[in-house]
Amino acid sequence: MAEVVLYDYWRSTASWRVRIGLHLAGIAFESRAVDLLHGDQRAAAHLARSPQGLVPVLDIDGTRLTQSLAMLDYLEATGRIALTPADPAQAARARAVALGIACDIHPVCNLRVVAHAVALSGRDETKAEWMRAFIRPGLEAIEAMLDAQGPFAMGNTLTLADLCIVPQLYNAARWGVQTDDLPRLTRVAAHCATLDAFQKAEARAPRTT
Known part of the structure; x- marks a missing residue:
């Protein structure tokens, strides 16, 4: 191979x-x-x-x-x-959550977008303000899109949504965005943190020599 x-x-x-x-x-x-x-x-x-x-x-x-x-x-x-639920409605909901993060929150918080906003404003503080302005409302919407019960975003089934949620919550924490008052997202993150694949994939700064 x-x-x-x-x-x-x-x-x-x-x-x-x-x-x-x-x-x-x-x-x-x-x-x-x-x-x-x-x-x-x-x-x-x-x-x-x-x-x-x-x-x-x-x-x-x-x-x-x-x-x-x-x-x-x-x-x-x-x-x-296998990241797609068998039920078409659940599959569509999982895809909507993934797209809500990957296509709505993520692009506007891309480094080159934020760098352009900082350059236009002439203020370094714009970077953190920009991130918080878009991440928090985006995650509030995602919170409302998740199942109320179950360890994962779509209840008992691991889906594409979970793979998008965990990294985005890391980014939220990095920029000082409060998320602990969003119980569904908090529940999903806590459960995924116990899974081996999520632990191995965690962001780790490269070693310096």
Whole structure:
């Protein structure tokens, strides 16, 4: 089997989703860092992998994939993981939660978007203010979209929604966004934290030598 390589950045929530998926699938992979703070994503070598200049990029089965949700779809389509509920309504609800995070909260809080806002305002403080302004309302909406009972976002079944929620809550904490008053999200995060695949995928700063 061809080597599986994930080009990622340790704090990237999109990369984090894919790390969880790979660990759930039991797939050994090599992580190759793309340092977003140093601008590695804009280097010619990375743009050849990802024309959008984003992480993650996944090399698997002799093919190269971009966009985290597409990667997770691929892992499911190839029989490695199961993240879609059998019930079509629940499947649609899980997808809505995932998209609510990956397509609504995440893009507006992307580093390059925030950097542009800071440059326009001329204030370093804009970064944290911007993050908090979008993350908290977004998570309040996600909270209302979750099942009221059960360990996971969609009750008793692990879904794509859970893989998106956990990294986003990390990002919320990083920017000082309160979430402990959101009981459904708090419940999901606490349960997922007990699972091996989520523990292995956690964001860890690279070691310095």
